[in-house]
Structures are given as C-alpha cells and as structure tokens.
Amino acid sequence: MTDRPILPGFHPDPSICRAGEEYLIATSTFEYAPGVPIHRSADLVTWELVGHALPDPVVINAAPGAEGASQGIFAPTLRHHDGLLWMTTTSIRDVGAGQLITHAERPEGPWSAPIRVPGTVGIDPALAWDDDGTCLLTWRGFAPPGIHQVPIDPRTGERLGEESVVWQGTGLADTEGPHLVRRGDWWYLIVAEGGTHLGHGVSVARSRSPRGPFEAHPSNPFFSHRSTPHPVQAVGHADLVELADGSWAMVHLGIRQTGSHPGFHVLGRETFLAGVEWVDDWPVIVEHRFDVPTRDGSFRDDFQAGALDPRWVAPSTAPDMFASADGVLLLEDGREPGVAEQGSVLCARVAAWDWDARARVAHGDVCLSVRIDASHWYGVELVGGIARARAVSAPFDQVLGEVALVPGDTLAIRARAVVPALGESAGPDKVFLGVRRGDVLLELATLDGRYLSTELAGGFTGRMIGLEALSGAASIEWVSYQEV
DSSP states (O other): OOSSSSSSEEEEEEEEETTTTTEEEOOBBBHHHHHEEEEEEESSSSEEEEEEOOOOOHOOOSSSSGGGGGGOOOEEEEEEEEEEEEEOOOOGGGGOOOEEEEEEEETTTTOOOOOEEEEEEEEEEEEEEOOOOOEEEEEEEEEEEEEEEEEOOTTTBBBOOOOOEEEESSSSOOEEEEEEETTTTTTEEEEEESSTTTOOEEEEHHHHHHTTOOOEEESSBOOOOTOOOOOSEEEEEEEEEEEESSOOEEEEEEOOSSSSSSOOSSSOOOEEEEEEEEEEEEEETTTTTTTOOOOOOEEEEOOSSSOHHHHHOOOTTGGSSSEEEETEEEEEEOOOTTTOOOOOOOEOOOSSSSSEEEEEEEEEEEEEEEEEEEEEEEEEETTTTEEEEEEEEETTEEEEEEHHHHHHHHHHEEEEOOOEEEEEESSSSSEEEEEEEETTTEEEEEEEHHHHHHHHOSSSOOOOOEEBBSSEEEEEEEEEEOOO
C-alpha cells in the first residue's frame, strides 16, 4: 500500500474476489441506499463503480435521522463460485433474523432477492466452499463471543449442520470481520482485531480444513500501524485475493488523520491495497508493491442522462425518489427551514481534502451541505431568495451569515486542509460556506472542520455532499464537485 487509497472516501470493510480476469470489491454502506457498492478493476489500482448488491432500502432498514447513521448494512463479503457472485452481509437492526445472502451473474446485477440464514446472530458474515462443495457461513458471533460457523444452503438459507465456534482470536478486543481464504492445502482465517480505530490490526490463523481447528500466527496481529507515524492508521478488516499470475494481494480499510493532536479523519474509513508474499506458509505484507495513482473524483452533473448517476445515494431512501428529468434534478418536499435535523437528502461521497462544491438552483428553497450525519452538517440554505450559512453539530445550531442571491449566483462550499504549526491547535481543515458570484466566493462563514470528523461526530461513515429541498419541492439545474 501507499498513503493513497484505491477507493478514497467512505468505503470501509472491503472484501475482494477475482472473477476471471477482473477483480471486484464490495464495501459497507450503513444508512445509505442503495447498499453495498460493487467496484470493478482489471489492474487492482484503478476502479469503477458498476453496481450495488442491495438496492432496496427496506432491506437496509436504518432508522431515520441521526439515530440511523451507523445502522443499516455492516461489513459484506463478496465471493465468486461456480459462475456466480455471492454477497453476504448484516442488516444490523435485523441482526436477530440472521445474515443476508444474495447472488448475481454479473456485478451490475440484477441481484437476487436476499435470503436470511436463521439463528446466525452476529455481524460480518463470510462465505466459503469446502472440497465437497458444502457452503460454510462464518461470522462474528456474540454468544459465546468468537468466530462462528455453520454449513448452509446459500440459495435458501437452510442450515445443514451444527453451528460451531472455530476460533476466538488472540485475546485482543473485537475479533471480527472473518474471511476464509484457501492457498494450496492451507485454509487461512483472516480477522480484524483491536476495534476499528487506532488499535486496529489484522490477525490470521490457519488450518488444513476450513472448519478448523485453527493455529494462530506466532506474531499476531501480523499487520497493524498502531503506535507508528504512518500516515494511514487504523488499518484492518482485510481480505486476500490470488491474482491471475499466482501472486497475492490484500485490501484493507484505513484512515488518514490530519490536524493537530489527537488527529481527525473526515473522509471515513477508506480502502487500501498491499501486496502479499508467503514465508513458511504464512502471509507477509509488502506495503509498497503497487503504484496507486492519484484519483480525481471531480464531477459535474447536469442531470441530462434521464437517470441518476450511481454515485448518488440517500439515507434510508432509494435515490430514485429524487427524479432526474429534462436536465433538472427534482427534489421532494424536505424539512422545514427551521428544523436542524436533515431528512430526505441526496448525497455523493467526498473523496479528497481540498475541494469545491457548487449548486445552481432552478426553483424553490434548497440546502447544499457537507455532512457526516443528519445532526452534524454545514450548509448553505437558500430560503426565499436569501442564502444563509448554517452550522449544525448535535444540539448546537447557528446561522452565521446571509446574502441575497442575484441571477447567476450558485450556492458554494469549499474545504481546504490545514497543516498546523508545531504546538498549534487546529482541526483537519477549514470549511467555507458562501455564494459563488462570477469568479468570486462571497464567504458567509468559515468553520473548523473537526466538528465534521469521526473523532467528534462519531459513527462509521464519512463526509458526503448533500442536496435537499426545504419545505416545498425544489429543483437543481446542476451540481459540481471539484477536487483541487
């Protein structure tokens, strides 16, 4: 790996598989619909979003508002077996109903209606097939704590045998995210341990059978950046894949903190890539094997396509409810301007530290925001022809400045990273709210970005650009996001 992610922005808990000559990654989505984006690559370093495995927000089942921000869909596993793609994951509010499984012939879909495996209470499920073709579901169970496993029929969810606990980890906190990978005569159980923040790491155990018993690596966690100065921290939740040439690679999540102590990450947990070598039949990580290019995620959407680009997602809601027609994005009736908690908001991931976002309003009252969740956002609201800067952080809500719009104006948000001097207290970035008039940004407010970081706002997601109607229906002529 380098300090550049292969999937920048909010793309946590990656799972990877190879299907022929192409590679596919699935990641977590929590409250956002559609769930579980599928990215495709031919070279492991450049990736394209090609579909979502869970398009139905009813399956995602996150509560509305800030309460549901880190509910919904937890870590998926993606596997290719007998010509089909299989994805399994957890819908956390329905955890008692068992793990979800869906399948498709192509990553673009259509994906089958998900089935559940009853009695599999826990999170982070994975699928593997043994030599006789039996499918094994493996997951983090709660009672007793540890990595649980049961043979199943993946098409129906029927349990085909007894459940067992195959490993209980090394003694570190939160042994989770199991992935079973085969190499030769060995099966490797890859897990995350230490909790998904600065103590995070990757541990491994091996066995001649996918059912165990498993022998732990003598130096677990065998991969971690804890207590190091590496620019990518909290590394963990890994998955391994054998490449077409017989070599191996690993994907994992990580965070990039900026600002002064203790550091703040605002882009969420991102997906990174590393090489893998094998010594004495144990994996050894080669962090700089791949040259990961800088990715420019800039876009301008004038909604001419007749359907929304798949980059657009929405909390607990199908993005299709935000109609795109005749070059205009039509937003449904939204929250009242006096309400602080966001409701129906259309979102796209922020994937860089330095960026500019703009929106031209065609009709109605609108908010352009940057958000972590419904109760942590900065935005520019257009209400009755007046643009106003607003900052909401849990119970705190303040309007900071306003200006009357004139024809040609656009709502604008700018973010710029901060590099603090020694001893200086600084957040990760400055966020500027205002109106773009010609080539000039009329600044209405300048805000410390730390209040839109995971360290302060909490949760498992990352920053998003948001568009929402205020009170009545509204429409957007175009929106742009430009990485600098």
